[in-house]
Amino acid sequence: MTVYKKRQNKTPLYIDNELHEKLDGYKDKLFINEYRLFATIVCDLDLDLKRNNISIDDLPRLYHRDYHVTPKYEVGQYYTNENKIMKVLDMNADSLCVATLYLDSGLLLTNGAIYRDSDIRSATLSEVKIFNRAEQFHKQNRRLNEFEHGDVVRRAQGEPFYFREIHEGEEPTFTLICTKEKRGDL
Structure with missing residues (x-):
């Protein structure tokens, strides 16, 4: 019978809460010293392991719960x-x-x-990009993609121009440069 000792590693192992909950679910189904079965089950969690940067060398640490759960x-x-x-x-x-x-x-x-x-x-x-775009509009007291006639805008590639009207599906390609309220030429 092979006994797996808890590996002493100076760097702590961190995993997310989702993987921790999955491991807990599997761990409850295993008896003591069933490490091989545990390793097989964990290999089924390949995407979770990649997301947490877990290697095959870390499996004994997962089995012995030698890890820290990062906050959700x-x-x-x-x-x-x-x-x-x-x-x-x-x-x-x-x-x-x-x-x-x-x-x-x-x-x-x-x-x-x-x-x-x-x-x-x-x-x-x-989604993060959409949120950041909404923050830029919020700073101008506007809703996301809220353009008004006279705003200075720019397409993804091109020179700034005065906004007149928008065609469906075009608003994400515009960048709000200056609102009409802040323009100095009106």
């Missing part, structure tokens, strides 16, 4: 839930202070709160 939420990170994209501004024991972009209306609220047990996932890169 972090200040400054972006998350999404239903039709909202959120940026965590602050955390307390049971809720998160967030800036929330409502995708259906384009409205950005900067002082919202959500409870930690809400069904939230990490935002994708494209």
Whole structure:
């Protein structure tokens, strides 16, 4: 019988809460010293392991629970839930202070709160870009992609011009340079 000793490694191993919960579910089904079966099960979690930068050498540490679980939420990170994209501004024991972009209306609220047990996932890169774009419009007291006649805008490639009207699907290609209210030539 092979006994696997807890590996003494100077660098701590961190995994996310999602992988920790999956490992707990599998671990409850195993008897003591069933490391080989555990290794087979863990290999089924390939995407989770890659997301957490876990190598085959770390499997004994996972088996012996020699790891730290990273918090599900972090200040400054972006998350999404239903039709909202959120940026965590602050955390307390049971809720998160967030800036929330409502995708259906384009409205950005900067002082919202959500409870930690809400069904939230990490935002994708494209969702983060949308949120950052909404922040730029919010600084100008506008909703996401809210252009008005006379604003100075620029297409993805091109010279600035005065905004007149928008055609469907064109608004994400415009960058708001200056609102008509802030222009000095009116």
